[in-house]
Amino acid sequence: MIDFYYWPTPNGWKVSIMLEECGLDYRMVPINIGRGDQFSAGFLAVSPNNRIPAIVDHDVDGEPLPVFESGAILMHLAEKTGRFMPKDARAKKELLEWLFWQVGNLGPMAGQLSHFVNYAPGKHPYSKNRYANEYNRCLGVLEHRLSNREYILGDDYTIADIVSWPWVLIAKPLGQDLTEFPNVQRWRHAIKVRPAVQAGVNLGKEYRRSAGPDEQERQLLFNQKSRSKP
Structure with missing residues (x-):
């Protein structure tokens, strides 16, 4: 059994899709990031970065194994199940390149763009354009x-x-608009129709936000600084 600490976001979907694709037994543990669940001591023990997703794998030798960061979780699950990761050394090298490309390029650029589109519309045009251009560039790479x-x-x-x-x-x-990226459009659709992908995206859909965050939620989501203790 895997405990899956989750909130419905693109980062969370990566892991929910992988769990569904692999047919693994898991238990969803909702972490309400607007309420501050991510800062609890219990979650910090699993995810030192106070971010979702994270897992605790109970089906291992020895003590249950916590894993945080989506890329690390996907690698752990791929190695655990022997699925969705090539065994050939050259192909595995390419997989790692594209995995790190996502966590260092596509994901951060899209995430920052999402902030300025959804949470600060019209307030920072330079910032929005900066990340929109980088997101577009990443789509061009893909x-x-x-x-x-x-x-x-x-x-x-x-x-x-x-x-x-x-x-x-x-x-x-x-x-x-993805019409300028026909190969990406085709790839996006081919993955979207997979039943496990649909199940992963629909996981926890009842928690999806229907309105913008209030001021308390904004403080929790966007104004955190170091919580270091001496």
């Missing part, structure tokens, strides 16, 4: 990569696809 292959690594669907796909799913709400 478009080129997919120009002669079905998935990011070729014929096989892997965690390289799973980790990047949620940030492309939300392109339209971020103001990015």
Whole structure:
């Protein structure tokens, strides 16, 4: 059994999709990031960065194993199940490159763009344009990569696809038309119709926000500084 600490966000969807794709037994533990659940001592013991997603894998030798950060979780689950990760050394090298590309480029750029689109509309045009351009650039990188292959690594669907796909799913709400990226459009659709992907995205949909955060939630979400203790 896996305890899955989750809130419905693109970062959370990466792991919910992987759990569904692998058919693993898991228990969702909602972490309400607008209420501050991520700062509890119990969650800090699992995720030192106070961010979702995180897991605790009870199906391991020895003590239950906590894993935080979505890329690390996907690698752990891929190695655990022997699925969605190539065994060939050269292909695995490429998988790691694209995994780190997502966590260092596509995800952060889309996440920052989302902030200025959804939580500070019209307030910081330079910042919004900066991240919109970087998000567009990342989609161009992905478009080129997919120009002669079905998935990011070729014929096989892997965690390289799973980790990047949620940030492309939300392109339209971020103001990015995908018609200039036909290969990305095709790839996005091919993944979207997978039953496990649909189940992963729908997980916890009852928790999705229907309105913007109030002032207390904004303080919790956007104005945190170090909580270091001597």
